[in-house]
Amino acid sequence: MFGTPYIFQSPLWFLALIIPVIVWWLRARRSTPVLIVPFAAAWHRPTLTGATRLPAILATLALALLALALARPQKVEDKREVHTQGYDLVLVIDLSVSMLAEDYEDHGARLNRLQAIQPVIKAFVNDRPNDRIGLVVFSDQAYTLSPLTFDHDWLARQLDRLYIGLAGTETAIGDGLGVALTRLEQKDRADADTNHRQGAFIILLTDGANNRGLLTPSQATAIAKDRRIPIYTIGAGTDGYAPAPIFDATGNKIGYQSRLFPLDEESLRTIARETGGQYYRARDSRTIQSAFADIDRARKIEFESKSYLVTTEYFHYFAAPGAALMLLAAFTSLSARRRQIKN
Numbered sequence: 001m002f003g004t005p006y007i008f009q010s011p012l013w014f015l016a017l018i019i020p021v022i023v024w025w026l027r028a029r030r031s032t033p034v035l036i037v038p039f040a041a042a043w044h045r046p047t048l049t050g051a052t053r054l055p056a057i058l059a060t061l062a063l064a065l066l067a068l069a070l071a072r073p074q075k076v077e078d079k080r081e082v083h084t085q086g087y088d089l090v091l092v093i094d095l096s097v098s099m100l101a102e103d104y105e106d107h108g109a110r111l112n113r114l115q116a117i118q119p120v121i122k123a124f125v126n127d128r129p130n131d132r133i134g135l136v137v138f139s140d141q142a143y144t145l146s147p148l149t150f151d152h153d154w155l156a157r158q159l160d161r162l163y164i165g166l167a168g169t170e171t172a173i174g175d176g177l178g179v180a181l182t183r184l185e186q187k188d189r190a191d192a193d194t195n196h197r198q199g200a201f202i203i204l205l206t207d208g209a210n211n212r213g214l215l216t217p218s219q220a221t222a223i224a225k226d227r228r229i230p231i232y233t234i235g236a237g238t239d240g241y242a243p244a245p246i247f248d249a250t251g252n253k254i255g256y257q258s259r260l261f262p263l264d265e266e267s268l269r270t271i272a273r274e275t276g277g278q279y280y281r282a283r284d285s286r287t288i289q290s291a292f293a294d295i296d297r298a299r300k301i302e303f304e305s306k307s308y309l310v311t312t313e314y315f316h317y318f319a320a321p322g323a324a325l326m327l328l329a330a331f332t333s334l335s336a337r338r339r340q341i342k343n
Contacts (some may be wrong), residue, residue, distance in 0.1 A: 009072035012307065016067040020060045049292030055333035058325050060207055065322030069315040076311050084292075086130035087199050087299055088148050090180040091121060094206035094236075096139040096171045098163045098261045101207070101242040112245075113162055113207050115238045118284050121205075122159055124292045125152050134183050135159070138176030140168025148183060173206055177220035177231065177271075184229060201230040201277065201299055203290050203292075207237040209264035221271045230277040232295050233268040237261060 008014075095114070104116035125133055135146040135158055143166075146158045185202045187261070202224070210217050224231050244259040265281070272279040280291035 005076050007074050007076055008290050010062070010072050011073055013067050013070035020063060022152050027308070038054040046062040053073055053327045058329035058332060060327035062322045062329055065318045065325065068318035069317075071315075073318070074311045075314070082112045084224040086128070087201065088132045088134075088184060089128075089200065089299070090134040090136055090148070090202050092136045092138065092142075092176045092180045092202060092204045093117070093121075093162065094139070094171060094173070094176070094208065095137050095162065095164050096167045096208055097164060098171070098208050098237075101237055101244050102256070102262055103238045103242040106285060110243075111285075112164070114162060117236060118159055118162065120285070120288050120292055122156050125155055126158075126295060127296060134180070136176055136183065137162065137167050138213075138321055139165070139171050140170045140172060142172060142179040142213075143167055144179060144183060162290045168212075169308075170212035171206065171210055172215075173204070173208075173210040173267075174215035174217045174220045175213035176205060176206075177202065177217065177224065180216040180301065181220065181223055181227070181229065181319060183239075194339055201232065203232045203234070203295060204268070204271070205234045205236055205282075206268070207235070207261060209262050209265060210267065217267055217271060219272050224271075224275045229244075229275065230299075231271050231275040232277040232280070232298075233272045234282050234289065234291050235265055235268050236282045237263070239263040239265065242343050253261070 004038050006158040047195055054270075099113040102110040102112045104111040104113065106116070127152075129152065132145075132148040132150055133152065133155055134144065135150040135155060137143055137145050145162075180202050184202075221231070238261065240260060240262075241258045242261050243256045245253045246255045248254050248256055265279075269279045271277070276293070280287070280294070282291050
């Protein structure tokens, strides 16, 4: 409250406050002829001197309030109106069984690949409030877990629901990209002349090589390239042998075994290069965070803001009582004259 500036738009009206001072000064200096009448005290009748001064006092207060109103007191607030249009982006996440490999660590505790990427993705989403973000998951098949949405709290809850094996066991990278591209098919976001999609990109996170699906990664890449939709690819985990958990019949972890998990880095590089994106190798939690931070910088909207001032007028708080006091001064003055005449 105290930090909000208050100003007077027309402060010269305060000069009107000099008028009653001048009037009182002139009346004080005015010479009046005096007639001395013997025994005049016998004729004197007491008058209400306070009452006769009341109209002048009310008129002075009224003039002060009206001058204050005409000076236009205002509260000025600095506001910023931001005009911007965010990106549309789709996260494409691999949920094949190879994501169970526990080759990440957090403060000495082992994490599987999904556990390692979930908090990083959620932080990335929270840092882009002006973007519409969708979520596609894939293994044997690809599914849309969330369409493009501004409701990032709801999207974060969907990220928490992810589990390995949700969509099967194998790796259909081409199908995952294909579903993401269909989610970005919107004519209102396409250039009228070229029909190319504007302000959109895809982030693909996988730890394996394509071995399932109807659409090959190269076919999906060709579609994305034709629509000018960049694809940023992240290769997660160790390329080669990694510790994989062993579960019993009831789903309890009973140990680990070293398994081979191949990663087709060349294919991921090609997808990124052909579409105008970038490939990142995320061997640990730190490099996953670096990858998402780099993508965030590369595809961040630069805001253009327009400043304007909002003013709140307060003149009516002074004009209304000032006018009322002026009317009251006129009424009391008239009443005082009538009493003098009667007396």
